[in-house]
Amino acid sequence: MTDVQASTFNPGPALLDIRGLHKQYGQVEVLKGVDLTMQRGNVVTLIGSSGSGKTTLLRCVNMLEEFQGGQILLEGESIGYVEHNGKRQRHPEKIIAQHRAMTGMAFQQFNLFPHLTALQNVTLGLLKVKKLHKDAAVALAEKWLERVGLLERRNHFPGQLSGGQQQRVAIARAIAMNPSLMLFDEVTSALDPELVGEVLSVIKGLAEDGMTMLLVTHEMRFAFEVSDKIVFMNQGRIEEQGAPKALFERPQSPRLAEFLKNTRF
Numbered sequence: 001m002t003d004v005q006a007s008t009f010n011p012g013p014a015l016l017d018i019r020g021l022h023k024q025y026g027q028v029e030v031l032k033g034v035d036l037t038m039q040r041g042n043v044v045t046l047i048g049s050s051g052s053g054k055t056t057l058l059r060c061v062n063m064l065e066e067f068q069g070g071q072i073l074l075e076g077e078s079i080g081y082v083e084h085n086g087k088r089q090r091h092p093e094k095i096i097a098q099h100r101a102m103t104g105m106a107f108q109q110f111n112l113f114p115h116l117t118a119l120q121n122v123t124l125g126l127l128k129v130k131k132l133h134k135d136a137a138v139a140l141a142e143k144w145l146e147r148v149g150l151l152e153r154r155n156h157f158p159g160q161l162s163g164g165q166q167q168r169v170a171i172a173r174a175i176a177m178n179p180s181l182m183l184f185d186e187v188t189s190a191l192d193p194e195l196v197g198e199v200l201s202v203i204k205g206l207a208e209d210g211m212t213m214l215l216v217t218h219e220m221r222f223a224f225e226v227s228d229k230i231v232f233m234n235q236g237r238i239e240e241q242g243a244p245k246a247l248f249e250r251p252q253s254p255r256l257a258e259f260l261k262n263t264r265f
């Protein structure tokens with residue numbers, strides 16, 4: 001039985017449970033009450049037009065953005081804020097840092113350190129944040145570099161790697177930290193078309209291994225193949241969500257139908 005089937009019988013507590021999330025930049029409301037749940041092992045993909053709030057949603061989950069209303073529970077922990085005597089208080093920075101470590105994130109821009117090798121980029125957090133011994137950090141980094149197909153390039157600097165290879169190093173770096181949830185925000189959007197496939201196939205492999213992932217992508221065929229659930233965002237709200245086949249073949253919302261009509265598969 002797959003994780004997805006198992007979760008139908010015994011959902012248990014959600015790994016991620018977002019309730020009524022509101023986010024404003026100044027006076028501009030960009031998330032207008034978002035509810036989203038994910039079980040462990042799920043792959044959920046956010047789709048929607050540019051500006052619909054996908055990146056902002058991911059950034060709230062790891063507190064790269066403040067949010068003004070609602071709640072994000074990750075493994076039952078309230079992210080960012082806590083209710084205290086009926087008042088909402090921001091967690092101390094130390095707690096926020098602990099919560100942030102529960103997620104790993106990969107972005108469109110890989111942001112590797114240019115003066116460090118692939119291996120050093122991956123070991124850095126393991127040494128400085130996880131406080132692993134050097135041998136253990138190197139062994140773990142090598143395991144993940146192998147997993148993304150780059151063990152042979154471990155001593156290359158980012159400038160000596162292709163965009164696709166750099167992105168795979170960035171993914172290995174995030175996953176080596178052992179997050180409960182991986183966030184991927186348009187990780188192939190900056191890549192030359194011939195390099196997209198190698199990155200998507202790494203992500204697909206991780207999904208098959210059971211990693212819990214919340215993705216944003218414009219690669220619809222990939223989203224269709226890899227996702228347990230697809231969530232269509234429109235103007236700061238979830239307009240529609242469902243299993244990929246149902247959502248793509250029988251969209252209920254005219255806005256989703258329009259979006260899909262204008263999307264390449």
Ligand SMILES: Nc1ncnc2c1ncn2[C@@H]1O[C@H](COP(=O)(O)OP(=O)(O)O)[C@@H](O)[C@H]1O
Pocket residue numbers: 025030048049050051052053054055056057
């Ligand atoms: N730092 C910011 N300051 C002000 N507005 C922002 C900022 N970041 C994003 N926005 C606005 O929030 C909305 C959602 O943006 P975003 O989450 O990046 O959408 P998406 O990732 O779906 O393209 C957009 O209208 C965008 O202009």
Ligand SMILES: [Mg+2]
Pocket residue numbers: 054055056
């Ligand atoms: Mg975005």
